[in-house]
Amino acid sequence: MRGGVGVRGLRFLWVRWRVVLRLAGWSVVEAGQTFLTGYAPARALDQGFLAGRAGLGLAWLALAGVGVLLSAYGTARVYAAVAALVEPLRDRLVERVVGRGVREADGAALSGLTQQVEIARDTFAGLVMVSRSFAFTAVGALAGLVSLDPLLLLVVGPPLLAGVALFAATLRPLARRQEAYLVADEALAHHWGAVCPGLRDITATGAEERIAADTGDRIDAELGTARALAHWGVLRVASLAIGGQLPIVLLLAAAPWLLDRGVTTGALVGALAYVTQSLLPALRNLVHGLGTSGSRLTVVLRRLAPAPSRREAATGPCGQDPSRDAGPPPARPGARRPRASATTPATPATGSPLPVTSSTPPALALNAVTFAYGPTAAPVIKDLDLTLRPGAHLAVVGPSGIGKSTLTALVAGLLRPRQGTVRIGGATVPSAAAAAQRVLIPQEAYVFTGTLAENLGHFRPDPVPEAELLAAVDAVGMGPLAERLGGPGARVDPAALSAGERQLVALARAYLSYAPLVLLDEATCHLDPQAEERAERAFMERPGTTLVVVAHRISSARRAERVLVMDGTGTAYGTHAELMRVSALYRDLVGSWAPGPAGVSEPALALRDADRVDAVAGPGLAGDGRHVVAHGPVGQVQAPGDLGDGGPLGGKG
Template sequence: MTPVEPGLARRGVRYLARRRRVVAALLAWSVVEAGHTFALGYALAEALDEGFLAGRPRTGLAWLGLAAVAVVAGAYGTGRTYGGVAGLVEPFRDGLVRTVVSRALHRGGGSDTAAVSRLTHQVEIARDAFAGLVMVSRSFVFTAAGALTGLFLLAPPLLAVVAPPLVLGLGLFLATLRPLARRQEAYLAADETLAAGLGDVFAGLRDVTAAGAEPRVRAETGALTDATLHASRSLARWSVVRVVALALAGQLPVVLLLAGAPWLLDHGVTAGGLVGALAYLTQSLMPALQNLVHGLGTSGSRLAVVVRRLTAPGLPDGPPGEPAATATAAPQDAPAPALALRRLTFAYGDRADPVVRDLDLTLPRGAHLAVVGPSGVGKSTLAGLVAGLLRPGGGEVTVGGARAGTAAAAARRVLIPQEAYVFSGTVADNLGYLRDDPVPEEELRAAAEALGMAELVRRVGGFAAPLAPAELSAGERQQIALARAYLSPAPLAVLDEATSHLDPVAEARAERAFASRPGGTLVVIAHRAASARRATRILVMDGADTVCGEHHELLARSPLYRDLMGAADPAHRGPEPRNPAHRDGSSCRDSPSYPPRPLRDTDRVDPVPRPGLPGDRGHVVAHRPVGQVQAAGDLPDGRPLRRE
């Protein structure tokens, strides 16, 4: 029906091949179920010809009794087939749920409102459609086989009358599947767009009312509703073609059989054979054909469309049917940068001062950036913007040329937060979670060695050993999350204080491993000064002024950076360019960040401990990340604390 569906068909064959025993049992019980189809028409014909019409009522009753036994056996076979259908359908549904949830999490579920429609509505459509498709196609194949075999055994002319319209009607029906699938996809796309639009409206009802935007929102929502209605009506019109196909394949054979009865009787067809043929048509073929047309026409097209949408490599962020937003493509001889911030502005609320304002930054592939600054200045906010978890108020963020909120950008980046998540499963399951296929053990072992967690893997029992997340320390969970990101195919890695629970040696090893990934780009939200020294470029998010550059440049230009590094004032403070271009080809433009914060406030609080603070009872010293107070005698002059 679409260019993608041959791939879906191959995947479906592989899916069934992995469940050969379930399929074999389902086919076996289907044969039992279809036995009564053959027995019904044949026994009825024999009961008339050899029994009642021949004056032998006992023989007729015996054939009818045989038909009744076949019906009971068929009913038992029907009951047994449901177990086989469940054995195929439920794993299929579970796989779709895992796919949808995984992609929503990788993209940042908060920005993917259409994921709700996929998970709740479309997965259930696929499940019901698959179950219906299995039932109706299996039933029609075995019922048609039994009925056509019975017609041939009764009298070959019967088959000559019934087969042509049956084939013609089926051909017409199959010809409608492709346009039917397109209308079905248009309907699902409109439904998904409507769900996303209503989600935005419901989330902002207070803002809509406060801004007096009801007419505009009403018009936009009405347009989405009208589009869904139009798609639904277009889909409904194609049901008329299904009715025509059903009439050709199911009703026309009965008319031809009745109209041609004199000719059939003159050519060796008995009265019992004619009645048996009518029984085959009305009691077996027509119900099976109706189920096939309605089931395959609705369930089959829905299944193909929904599965293709749920499992496609890139699902659009915006309304379906519109292209996903991407940055302007770079020339072929100049590949898009790994990360680009253009006039980026963000604030928590319409009336709040921006945390980031007009920030420009370009990272080429293979760059290593450290983001430093005091707590609360916006470092994690910047990580959320790069990861697509937050939407900028102005400007744009592109990852490999694709805007941060798109599926293409999600496939090119991975975010490792400070609070690492480890789920119950094997070590290999946790490490390979971001990969579509199982990760070879050699690659797992190489990643563990690179990140210094080989001892942890040995202690828990190897890569096939189950993990108990509650038994792992915070540092061990961070190591597993780092290895998971290291093994992901995403070239851009963003570490948002993801090594805060590691010792300095383990932290340095992890950062070097990420920085050395082939073609990989690393952004580190740093909590230690050593992380900045290892980076090729540093972004200092200062409350008063955001600057970026290399280590030696920032020592000369940024008082905050000097304090963060614990360095004395440099010997020279020559002017530095405001838009430096760096050795790795990256560039950044300094821009103000609000609200402004002075380096030292009115209470003379030094932001970080550094050498040279006098013990004059006039300083409050920030000591260690958790803000522990200095013990008595710790000041340089050795005097006890009084009013410090």
């Protein structure tokens, strides 16, 4: 153990010196068996059976049996003395944990009280038993060797001392490496605990490579500590072989030499009994018990102690909380990571949206993209060509289940095309460079427990100035909600928000991001038409933004510069007026959009459409279970030929 823990441990034992003396006394009684283990059989052979006096031999063996009974009685008293040492330690640790939990509102107090205190208690008891057993067993065995013949001590003593010395030399580095391994293992566990619930976020942001690399680094770190621990574990095995097994070999090899110098046969047999029945088991228990449990006790006691560094084991190699790695941008101190959402963007390398120049590549370019949900399935998207300039505004329409969300997933890098290429700002999808330039907001937005400011600024690497945050809130029409919640510093309970309110939070979060390409996959389906229009116009007016909207109202398509109509066998592309002339499917879709009570358009397709899925909602914020999004299950493909073909126009926007 290291200085602080070791000093406190010695002080703890010194205060209880009477218990320590009682433990030592009963250990002497217990060690009586060890002395008789070799001495009694040696005398039984030399003075009894080999001398033709069987009765005397049996008497010596009977004495050895009495020694076993005395040792058992001593062992029972030893356990009572150990309990007198261990239970006060447990009580002190419980008092410390409870006191710190009440005083500091420490969230780890429950774990410390229910698990770590018990680990410390059990480990400390085991260490006392193991170290005490080895010390008294070694003394009893060595005393027996001397009493049989001092020459035996010359054969057994040196390798035993060498093995113990080697083990003692490895204790401190072994403890350090054991602790390093535990820290690396816990860091990896914390990392996995943060990453696994956020896999959708990671995929949605295109952060797979970054998270995979970071996870790989943590795995490599744990592997490195495990290898270092294993290397030192080899020395531990070597110390056991030298101190416990080499004496057996030396006794057998030196038997002729010992017998020539007056060592009796019984003494030689007794020496072998001492080594095999006492010294080797005691040394094995010491090596395995003290080598592993000792470092574990050090780690647990250091964490239970009120030291400033007790949280280091829960942080990463550079002191960063591993839970911050659940999403692409680094979180602000104290911010909690959301669990899972496809709304997360990766933070671009630049600190602001890219300016549009003559050399700026297209904001989005799809070249002969084909995708199907299986090798034998009909393509959902086939040979799609599409180019959008920076600042363009595109609406994507089509019957439910036709592939609109599949298209946004391909653009975002969540899916990979069977053939063709997708590029964002000149960067191939999927890649970190492409993921840094887009943000995808699905219809089911995710809000995590934390402050409103933490939710809204999640995509930003640094805290967002309050003025900028409030401006974004006002731009997307989230002002009344923010005011009702209590402002940027208010805590947000996701379960208390409706689906539409969660969408407003996700829209403001995306608005504050630096991603120039914004993909709204029915991200306003739970908002009323006026709120939807305000949110879309906010992104249309956001500098440097290219907007792609999967529309569920005709008003969204009318606001867009260009409309992409998907029909399962081809696509049609153009302005609203152009498509009304050339696309029968688009005319049908527009005709199915009936005016609402206030003269605004309602969702595409009649309720209870052919896919047996309700189209989205009437006016008002949803979240009361009355509105179902018009999306079939992932992978649903309509048979070709059941929809009209408006004819592929292709083109550029």
